[in-house]
Amino acid sequence: MPKVVDPARRRREVVTAVWRVIRRDGLDRASVRNVAREAGLSTGSLRHYFATQPELLAFTLRTIIERIEERIAAALPADGDPRERAVRVLHELLPMDAERAAENQVWLAFTARALVSPELRALCEEAHEALRSGCRTVVESLAPDADTELETDRLHALVDGLAVHAALHPRTTTPARMSTALAAHLDDLRTRGGH
Numbered sequence: 577m578p579k580v581v582d583p584a585r586r587r588r589e590v591v592t593a594v595w596r597v598i599r600r601d602g603l604d605r606a607s608v609r610n611v612a613r614e615a616g617l618s619t620g621s622l623r624h625y626f627a628t629q630p631e632l633l634a635f636t637l638r639t640i641i642e643r644i645e646e647r648i649a650a651a652l653p654a655d656g657d658p659r660e661r662a663v664r665v666l667h668e669l670l671p672m673d674a675e676r677a678a679e680n681q682v683w684l685a686f687t688a689r690a691l692v693s694p695e696l697r698a699l700c701e702e703a704h705e706a707l708r709s710g711c712r713t714v715v716e717s718l719a720p721d722a723d724t725e726l727e728t729d730r731l732h733a734l735v736d737g738l739a740v741h742a743a744l745h746p747r748t749t750t751p752a753r754m755s756t757a758l759a760a761h762l763d764d765l766r767t768r769g770g771h
Contacts, residue, residue, distance in 0.1 A: 587625055587635065590615050594636045595682050603685040608632060634695045637686050640679055641703050644668060648710075658717040659762055665710060666758055669735055671742045672751040684743050708732050718766045727765060734761055 593615035597606045608629055612622040626632035647668045652661060671677035690700040711731040715724055738757060741749040 583625065588639075590617075590622065590625060590632070591636050591639045594632065595678060598682050598685050599678060603633075603689055606633065630693065630695050633686070633689070633693075634699060636682070637696060637699045640683055640686075641699065641706075643679065645706075658714075659766060662714040662718060662762055663758065665714070666735060667755070669707065669710075670738055670751075670754050670758075671746075672754070677742065677746065680739050681743050684740065707735065711735065714762075715765065718762060719768065722765065722768060731761065731765070734758070 590611060593611050594606050597610055597614050601610070606629070608622055608626065609619050611632060612619045615622065622632075626635060648665050651664045651668050668676075671680040686696055687700055690696040708728060712724065712728045715722060715727040715731060719727060734757070738749065738754045742754060
């Protein structure tokens with residue numbers, strides 16, 4: 577009797593293999609053949625799910641976006657203090673643990689590739705706009721009287737900068753330091769732009 581394979585589970589396993597290849601060898605080495613080998617599959621089996629490398633990479637990037645969205649939805653209380661909600665959401669976007677650090681490293685590899693890949697560029701733009709929109713929501717909830725555009729730019733730059741620094745300099749840009757910087761910024765934002 578042939579083995580029954582759950583396609584959703586297989587895709588998740590393949591995404592995990594893509595992450596391992598990217599983190600170990602770089603995005604350029606995340607070919608269908610190398611990922612199949614990493615996942616313990618034949619190239620033909622992997623091509624059943626992803627015919628090309630761009631398709632495989634786009635699915636992997638989409639998976640990162642979905643994971644972040646799911647974490648944010650799970651972290652948000654139904655109501656509560658706007659600052660606490662902001663902290664919870666923004667912490668889900670930053671590499672505060674090993675899993676999110678790995679996700680952040682893979683994400684940054686994709687953003688560099690997006691400069692030359694239309695498929696990845698569209699997904700990165702979508703994620704960029706979602707992050708910007710989230711930053712705008714934080715600003716509007718904490719500082720309704722502030723210059724919304726300026727404060728959205730500042731918060732967005734802080735979150736992006738912390739993520740990049742954490743990937744490049746994890747010994748100095750620790751979760752504790754990111755949390756402290758974020759808290760100071762949110763407190764300053766509330767003081768300057770609140771009622």
